[in-house]
Amino acid sequence: MIGMVIIAHGRLASESKQAIEHVMGELPLLAAIDVINSDASDHLYDEMSTVIKQCDTGSGVLVFVDMFGGTPCNIALGSLGDHACEVISGFSLPSLIKAATLRKSSRNLAEIAAQSIQAGHQYMRQLSEDTKKGLRL
């Protein structure tokens, strides 16, 4: 199975992992790295490299970073090594859930990355007045 690693500012990564597992139940090969203090990130390169290695069982790893160009993104890109990885920046909960769902039935890393992003785009939207009213309790 394709692995998934989330890395983000603060505890955004571990909270995102928990939110996915709240929806889908506990998941294998899903890891989160929290970048609490951007200035003290040296050891996080080692931690990220280790986690990517652990999550790569031969099918590669999807790496999710919260924001392009931020410290978590730089740590991710500096830790990919020789592993087959697709890196997705600017993740959302729906994009993560889509990836976690698709990797059960597909081993095509690039395809899952593309579909994860597509779902993230599709489900990031402004709710219409009708939708707002319809869902109100």
Add this chain to the structure above:
Amino acid sequence: MIGMVIIAHGRLASESKQAIEHVMGELPLLAAIDVINSDASDHLYDEMSTVIKQCDTGSGVLVFVDMFGGTPCNIALGSLGDHACEVISGFSLPSLIKAATLRKSSRNLAEIAAQSIQAGHQYMRQLSEDTKKGLRL
């Protein structure tokens, strides 16, 4: 100034608020509601209504929910009252930062919501091999 309220599973909302403020510094009229236990959400409707009221200084409020149809989304939609609100589902960190930036200079709620989503789409992407190599340390 337009207010912003984030509501999400676990501590995703408060961690997102912290991440925005890590990037932009402390912000006024920005609130987070954490939905820790979906089953015990009754009091959260009151809390959400109060927070929306506090964040609406006459220009309206942007409400960000992590996932359409989830408990946080339902709580948000049940708490809008008569306030001018735009609700955005499936947020990402870049979408939040864009909204927090734009509300400094604009009071057009629908326009900021649309541009926040546009930025969220634009910055949720698969990094190319060249980008990955170029950013590696």
